[in-house]
Amino acid sequence: MTPLPRALHRELAAVLGDGWRVDPNERLAYAYDNSRRQALPDAVALPVERGQVVALVRACRAHRVPVIARGRGTNTTGAAVPVAGGVVVSFERMNRILAIRPGDRCAVVEPGVLNGELQAALEPHGLFWPPDPTSAGYSTVGGNLACNAGGPRAVKYGASRDNVLALGAVAGTGEPIRCGTATTKGATGYDLQRLLVGSEGTLALIVEATLRLTPLPPxxxxxxxxxxxxxxxxxxxxxxxxxxxxxxxxxxxxxxxxxxxxxxxxxxxxxxxxxxxxxxxxxxxxxxxxxxxxxxxxxxxxxxxxxxxxxxxxxxxxxxxxxxxxSPALRTLAPGKINEDVVVPVSRIPELVDGVQALAREFALPIVCFGHAGNGNLHVNLLFDPADAGQGARAEAALARVFALALALGGTLSGEHGIGLAKRAFLPQAIDPPTLALMRAVKAAFDPDGILNPGKLLPD
Missing domain, CATH: 3.30.70.2190 (Alpha-Beta Plaits)
Structure with a gap:
């Protein structure tokens, strides 16, 4: 029997029907992401429309139960792992392309649409959506937006945040909200849709996205x-x-x-x-x-x-x-891999690469660099054997030094992977206390009871 409150279990079973899962074997499939971290949720919800998401968040708020949004689990920082238990909301059934409007250069989609499927649907119209992460074939638009995914094309066309016009979402209060407008210009209030992009499900659950499209180059x-x-x-x-x-x-x-x-x-x-x-x-x-x-x-x-x-x-x-x-080929060098995507100003890339090579020598570990150099966004891969405690300790120590190096060069902790669990402890090194306090105040406004993806992004 689920450890959730009985009243909540009955209410959400009625709202979601066969989209409410409490069997341990079914929950296990939603317990991990590509970070290889794992924690079993108390239940899994598979909504098919936004009304169900509204009802779910309101019910969970009433019982102070955590809610964790999930796309296809391709995130590498643990952002989709339900470390505090609660309900994982998988958007795999909300996967419709609602409209493609070539004249407005926009598309309206649900969060569970796969990036690759969207690109295939846009191609006959001579259009594309610029974000193209390595996982495009099996990552969702909602997940791309949650982490501000980029990819190789971001150097010219921008990342997810630069290619979204409007969002429909459900805040931690259970209230449906609408941010932005389906126009390429707008000066009406705060730019909340860009705030939600990259927030890793800690402020609201995205249920609809109006995306800015670009003509395919000839x-x-x-x-x-x-x-x-x-x-x-x-x-x-x-x-x-x-x-x-x-x-x-x-x-x-x-x-x-x-x-x-x-x-x-x-x-x-x-x-x-x-x-x-x-x-x-x-x-x-x-x-x-x-x-x-x-x-x-x-x-x-x-x-x-x-x-x-x-x-x-x-x-x-x-x-x-x-x-x-x-990225998968690196597993041929060592069974363990820490993959971080630090960013520095492009002019400081030589110093970043030199510094990483020096760390590889100092810690006697292979460290492989590749990535989106045009944005100054390099993937720094620290390779080690998890069965060797000494190597694991050296990898963690080297990771802290990689972050310190990137920050010293005027950069930041992540370009497209996000913060999640993996980099949360390092956030105070990248963001000053007054700014962190403002971020916590924003979090409290959207999610006053702290039920949305607790334990992620913002440090305690």
Whole structure:
């Protein structure tokens, strides 16, 4: 029998029907996310419309029971793990594309729509939604919004927060709210929809999103620049982002990432490459060659080994497929992985890479860097054997130093993964006490009883 209050159990069973689950085996499927953390919820709710979400939040508030929103569990920081028990609200059944309006360049969707399914539906209209995380094929729009997901295209088109116009949500009070408007301009009150994006389900549960769409570029070309070492590649990133042409993608790989892309991902890369930049430009057929020339000039410089075009679309797809295979490929180096996505100003990337390499030597652990260099957002992967207590302790100590390094360089703790459980303790290092106090006041306004995703994002 569920440990939830009997009255709450009866009320939500009546509201949700077969969308109310209390069997331990069924609850287990919603106990973890991609952080590999786990905690069993007291129940799972599978709503199909916003009225059920309103009723659920109101009932849980009345009984002071935690409510944890969930997409498909691809988050890497533990943000979807129900550490305080309570009810996990999975939006997998609220997965309808409600409208695609090409003339307004917007789409209206429910939170359970998969990113990849949305892109497929938009393509016949010549449109796309810019956020493209590695998990796009199986992560939800709601989850993307909750963590402000980005991906390679964010360097030119922005992350989730930059591509949402309006949100329908249910606050921790149980009240339905509407934030923003389906227009690209608006100056009417506070910008609450951008506040909710990246809030990790701690302020409200998103039940509908009006998304800002972008026309598909008619043409694109990819470049592959190989460098002698990571320092040369990092300096090239700063040059690329200092000139007028903005690449549509700019990805960085260190030497170990290059080797994995070649050996595991199947990319055609020479063994002597010490670092690599994948650079892409998009636009119309007339201006694209000029953009590519400008990017090639910026990529050239001391330490460049070779730079070439991906010969055709198939070659381009193979290169990007190898990049997307990197994160799971790291498991071939060590069974344990801490994957953090720190951000620094683009001009400070050389110092970040140098500092991370120094930490790898100091702590005697492999640390692999790759990611969205055009935003200064690198994925720093600390690899270790969890069965070795010494390695685990060194990995945790090195992680704290990585965060301290990023902050010292004028950066921050996360670009797209969010805070969740993994970085919560470090938040006071990144945000001053008066600002944290203001954030807590905002949390209290949206969720006065603290039932929404407790224990996440904001430190005690």
């Amino acid at each position: 043409a694109r070309r990819a470049l592959r620049a190989l460098y002698r070492d990571v320092a040369a590649a990092a300096r090239a990133v700063a040059r690329l982002m200092a000139q007028p042409v903005t690449p549509s993608m700019l990805e960085f790989m260190d030497a170990t990432a290059v080797r994995l892309a070649r050996e595991v991902g199947g990319a055609d890369l020479p063994p002597e490459a010490g670092a690599l930049l994948m650079i892409e430009a998009d636009g119309d057929a007339q201006t694209l060659p000029h953009a590519v020339e400008a990017l090639m000039r910026a990529a050239a410089g001391e330490g460049l080994v070779a730079i070439d075009d991906a010969a055709d679309e198939a070659a381009r797809e193979r290169l990007w497929a190898a990049r997307k295979a990197l």
